[in-house]
Amino acid sequence: MKEDAMNNGQTKPGYNLQISSENQFITDFALFPNPTGTLTMIPFLESFKARYGHYAGVAVADSGYGSEENYRFMEENRTEAFVKYNRFHIEHRPRYKPDPFRSGNFCYNETGDYYVCPMGQHMERCGTRLARTASGYVTESACYRASNCSGCPLRRRCYKAKGDRREIEVNHRLRLYKEKASELLCSEEGRRHRGRRCIEPEAVFGQMKTGMGYRRFRHFGKDKVTMDFAFFAIAFNIKKMCSKIRETARKGGNTPSNGRFDHISRYELSENPIFWPRQRKSAA
Ligand code: SF4
Structure with missing residues (x-):
């Protein structure tokens, strides 16, 4: 809480x-x-x-x-x-500047299925990773890897992981939904x-x-x-309806008459089995 x-x-x-x-x-x-x-x-x-x-x-x-x-x-x-x-x-945000080193901002070539990193290097697809969410739903992410990052002047700004080949994972289905x-x-x-x-x-x-x-x-x-909460929600909605009717009446609009409320409540009582008298159980 x-x-x-x-x-x-x-x-x-x-x-x-x-x-x-x-x-x-x-x-x-x-x-x-x-x-x-x-x-x-x-x-x-x-x-x-x-x-x-x-x-x-x-x-x-x-x-x-x-x-x-x-x-x-x-x-x-x-x-x-x-x-x-x-x-x-x-x-x-009005002053949002996309981070060029975020994998989501890399250019994607859908036909060739590869990404292009900020240095212009192609990142080819190298696998698929499946993951299961807490509800049991399986997500699929595609993995892409740069061919060689050693000696790249942007290496420090680009990624912190060890190794000379940056790897990224992209969930294409989620990307399209977003x-x-x-x-x-x-x-x-x-x-x-x-x-x-x-x-x-x-x-x-x-x-x-x-x-x-x-x-x-x-x-x-x-x-x-x-x-x-069900009782509270019913009371809340009735209160809201009354205040809306009051507001409409104050502005000179049409509001339901008392007679109509009476009719509705009688109809509810007769049609809705929840209000019927409880049936007695027959003895076994
Ligand atoms: S470090 Fe690798 S992935 Fe990052 S910009 Fe340089 S070549 Fe591209």
Whole structure:
């Protein structure tokens, strides 16, 4: 946990709460035992599908979610991924100057499958490295090696490893996903989504924690905590709806009448089995 409520540095158990929001209404939530966002995205998108019957058409998320596995999942399920990757902010700073010695900035010749280093030397492909992520997903990186770096005047600036042949590894699939994400995020729609990102889930978390004082779960165990937050989310959305109706009425817009609310609540009560009287079990 980030906060140290008891000021004693003692670690405290907690869940990683993921929420999705639209117009500051909580549209879905899920709780995870793992701390990072990378591994939570796919189960969270699955949870969205289980709730609404389809995958989200558009996903907007910060750089903590930008992994090859997540990009691939969204591509395969036709979710438009406005998801940043780890170096997106650095690369899009106004005064950003690309480091010519970073392997990602070397020129790549797709036809010949080789890179060109800052001295103009071709780095030929020398192998493939497979790695497995914490979720079991296998990534594939291509390895390239310079033919001879001894005597190169840029050697000290270029790399620190021992040996006279610089080697680089490139995950081409991830590189292409990042290029696509960058293009989407810099489009007009992408800029609009990025602008709203800070007033969507972040604002919801702010209202929850600061405005409504919901800083801790009141129960132990995932099932109970899920129930705990589900009630909170319902209350949060009702509160949000009321404030939006009040705001619309103040501006002179159309608002639902009391009669319609009454009708909706009666319909919910009669149609939704969760409100039906519990059936008595027959004795065996
Ligand atoms: S050290 Fe090797 S890889 Fe780096 S610029 Fe010189 S020749 Fe190219």
